[in-house]
Amino acid sequence: MPPFLQHWPARLSSALPALLFAAAAIWSLVVLVGWIGGPILDMFGFRQTQTAISSAYMLKDGLALRYQTPVLGAPWSIPFEFPTYQILTAILAMAGLSVDVAGRIVSYVFFLGCLHPIATLCRHAGIGREGFLVTGALFLSSPLYVFWSRTVMIESAALFFALVWLALLLDLLAADRPARRPVASWALCLTAGVLAVLTKSTTFPAFCVAGCLLVLGAVLRDVPDLRRPTVADLRGGVTRLTVAVGACLLPIALGYVWVLYSDQVKAENPFGALLTSAALAKWNFGTLDQRVSAALWSDVVLGRAVPQVLGAAAWIAPLVLGAGLVLRRVSWPLAVFAAAFAVPFAVFTNLHMVHGYYQYANGLFLVLAVGIAVAAIGQQRSRIAALALLALFLAGNAWTFRTIFYPPMTANWSASEVVRIGEKVQALVPEDAGIVVLGQDWSSEVPYYSDRRALAVAAWFPPELAQAALADPDAALGEAAFGGVVACGASDLYPPALRPMIESFKAGRRVLATAGGCRLLSPEQDPAAGGANRLQVTELLAAARVERADVPVGPVPEGFFAHPSSRLVASAPAGERLDGLYGFLDKVWAEGGNPPPVTFTLTARTADGSDMQLLARTLDPAAGEAARLPQTFSVEVPGVAGTTTELVFETAISGTDNSWGWTYWGNAW
Known part of the structure; x- marks a missing residue:
């Protein structure tokens, strides 16, 4: 055996602790550098943000x-x-x-x-x-x-x-x-x-x-x-x-x-x-x-x-x-x-x-x-x-x-609803304004990624303090003017004592943007809109008859998923007003999707068998940012009062490639 190999076991044994120490140090550095740029939401994002x-x-x-x-x-x-x-x-x-x-x-x-x-x-x-x-x-x-x-x-x-x-x-x-x-x-x-x-x-x-x-x-x-x-x-x-x-x-x-x-x-x-x-x-x-x-x-x-x-x-x-x-x-x-x-x-x-x-x-x-x-x-x-x-x-x-x-x-935390709704807030809420955050405990996640000061309403707030803040959000936000509401999840996240005031605070506010289960609502509130008896698109579609669905339809956090081509038929009381949303799910953009133009139509089938078109619009994401945001509609259900009218919700594309056609219908309030 060559002389330099005669003592290699002892030399390796002597050097091994240092080698393992160096390997561990390199490993920890790789973990840092390899994922240094992602959002700080991977674990306990509440505390990190x-x-x-x-x-x-x-x-x-x-x-x-x-x-x-x-x-x-x-x-x-x-x-x-x-x-x-x-x-x-x-x-x-x-x-x-x-x-x-x-x-x-x-x-x-x-x-x-x-x-x-x-x-x-x-x-x-x-x-x-x-x-x-x-x-x-x-x-x-x-x-x-x-x-x-x-x-x-x-x-x-x-x-x-x-x-x-x-x-x-x-x-x-x-x-x-x-x-x-x-x-x-x-x-x-x-x-x-x-x-x-x-x-x-x-x-x-x-x-x-x-x-x-x-x-x-x-x-x-x-x-x-x-x-x-x-x-x-x-x-x-x-x-x-x-x-x-x-x-x-x-x-x-x-x-x-x-x-x-x-x-x-x-x-x-x-x-x-x-x-x-x-x-x-x-x-x-x-x-x-x-x-x-x-x-x-x-x-x-x-x-x-x-x-x-x-x-x-x-x-x-x-x-x-x-x-x-x-x-x-x-x-x-x-x-x-x-x-x-x-x-x-x-x-x-x-x-x-x-x-x-x-x-x-x-x-x-x-x-x-x-x-x-x-x-x-x-x-x-x-x-x-x-x-x-x-x-x-x-x-x-x-x-x-x-x-x-x-x-x-x-995980792809850049596609999380917190980051996505934060981007919407930055785009739609003035920089010097503040927001009210619902359904996120008192977490800093939405305020941090929105880059806006906030009042996050937690479920453990005493009802009297929560009521005072929600009654006058401008005062609660101090020098930051009230610029909108980020509502995530349902109101049942709150205890019964807070639930009615949360619902009342959200009622009548237009949906400006959506991201998963989070919605950006307008600071203005229309007392006549969004009431308890108001028609809800998602409720109508949950009971709708599916006449066509190239991809399975169903509820999603934003509303009701209706990938093109789809045709859903729902019954609605004649004479009522129906306010709603339609558009692409926000996660399309978060995941780098490139959807084709999609045409949304809403048609009424009246009692005499004729069809009345209430809405027809094609959204082409390539045309600009406006086509990527939620679109609103407001129609009166035709027909004789006291009867019901069938409403046909359709999504369609002109070509055959419907990949990334992640579209939905939703509630406007």
């Missing part, structure tokens, strides 16, 4: 601590977290990037920044550089971290600052005499802690637990004889633990000052007052029943969080952790990190049950525990076994990412 819209309005109105999240009417500021991440995103977007892209980049940079303090933690755990490569590879390939680190979220920023605080705390307190450490190091440590709390307050408590326990471990390790500690040992240990607790409490205290300020600002908005820290206490912390439930520990922790953090090989993690605990050199940090992973579930119970991204704050502790255990197995028992375990975890991570996160990440 809430973050992004604040950065977007910083670009318009300047950087501010009293930042705007214009979704609950005026005043527009309803601050939650300190806008560390939002400010950085806005600054990067000033270079010409979209807020979506800038926010993704900021998240990913903080994600990579976590590697440096992780290396420090690995050093304190006694597993060295190679142990860091093992742990770093697990972190960089973790399905949960790969996905959420390329979203517009504050999670990676909060995690980075908390990790820096913990790493510096251990550097400062790992040895005795903390008071002799450089003042600059203490200032940096406390600054990182403050930023961690301000950026996301729910991230920091688990790090406090980990920090104090790790310092306790260092104190116990430094006592030569635990059965007979000296006065100096006790004094030094108490001092270090006191300093560690103080390093926790100071950031939390300053974070509480921010909470008081943000609550005061939110209280200026009648709906923001419903979102103060006191009002959301139960939502944040959950209940005792939740804390002891199988839904938390079995479904959320074991069924969702652990597999998303450790991938498909999570089933082997208990064996790996058990082996690591047997190796006494790493048993204490391993146990501390495992405990720190569990603490947030017991404290912020409801938040972790509802939000799949909240585990970003504590999943790292599980990664650290497993990484330390794998590295210790390799260093103290079997290197081959450790490398095999690392490869198994990385393969499982790839599989889990492909199964859980890849489908929503790669």
Whole structure:
């Protein structure tokens, strides 16, 4: 065997951790770059757009601590977290990037920044550089971290600052005499802690637990004889633990000052007052029943969080952790990190049950525990076994990412009804106007992609507040003139107490545009139109007789699908007025379709057997944008009062190619 091949197994074994680390880093970067330009709706678009819209309005109105999240009417500021991440995103977007892209980049940079303090933690755990490569590879390939680190979220920023605080705390307190450490190091440590709390307050408590326990471990390790500690040992240990607790409490205290300020600002908005820290206490912390439930520990922790953090090989993690605990050199940090992973579930119970991204704050502790255990197995028992375990975890991570996160990440969110109706709002509603959004909870999705300030009417609004806002939308929108209504879904999304006022608010408003289940309605309201007894096109067609349908017809969110060629015959009471819509489904344009011209006709078959044409129009999308928008018609049903008349709804094309002929009839109100 040639000399250079004689030692290749050992060389490969030595280089493999670094190679796997590099492969994981490249994989996370590919995921970021490959899908960096899509809408931020893939998962928890509610939270992503809430973050992004604040950065977007910083670009318009300047950087501010009293930042705007214009979704609950005026005043527009309803601050939650300190806008560390939002400010950085806005600054990067000033270079010409979209807020979506800038926010993704900021998240990913903080994600990579976590590697440096992780290396420090690995050093304190006694597993060295190679142990860091093992742990770093697990972190960089973790399905949960790969996905959420390329979203517009504050999670990676909060995690980075908390990790820096913990790493510096251990550097400062790992040895005795903390008071002799450089003042600059203490200032940096406390600054990182403050930023961690301000950026996301729910991230920091688990790090406090980990920090104090790790310092306790260092104190116990430094006592030569635990059965007979000296006065100096006790004094030094108490001092270090006191300093560690103080390093926790100071950031939390300053974070509480921010909470008081943000609550005061939110209280200026009648709906923001419903979102103060006191009002959301139960939502944040959950209940005792939740804390002891199988839904938390079995479904959320074991069924969702652990597999998303450790991938498909999570089933082997208990064996790996058990082996690591047997190796006494790493048993204490391993146990501390495992405990720190569990603490947030017991404290912020409801938040972790509802939000799949909240585990970003504590999943790292599980990664650290497993990484330390794998590295210790390799260093103290079997290197081959450790490398095999690392490869198994990385393969499982790839599989889990492909199964859980890849489908929503790669979906065509540009064709979603939120993005499409947002484009319609931008085209039809003046830039300085505001909109009322119905059927979207208090989500920022429609306001963000509409680029308009909004009042999003949520189902949990008190009826008296909702009634006051809907009675005078101009007042609710402050300086933004009332420019229209975006109504998504049916009114039964609201509780019975709100449903009548929602229906009344929508009644008599013309449909200006449609996108899936969302409609843009006019700001003007005709009291005589759209009443409860008004004829509805969709109701007529739902009971219609199908005389021709080249493609199956039926209800769609916009109305009633009638692909050409089609002929539907419905009965309507003579003498009544019928207002309706017709046109192409908006998703034709979202999916890049090129439909042929389609002719829409509406004919009345009278009692004497004659036909009366009520509508005839050909829409040619190639003629311009106007042909792509919903078209309205208003006709009086002919015939003798008290009788019924058959109405024939037809769609047809002149040629034979009816691909993309996605046409519909719908209600005008």
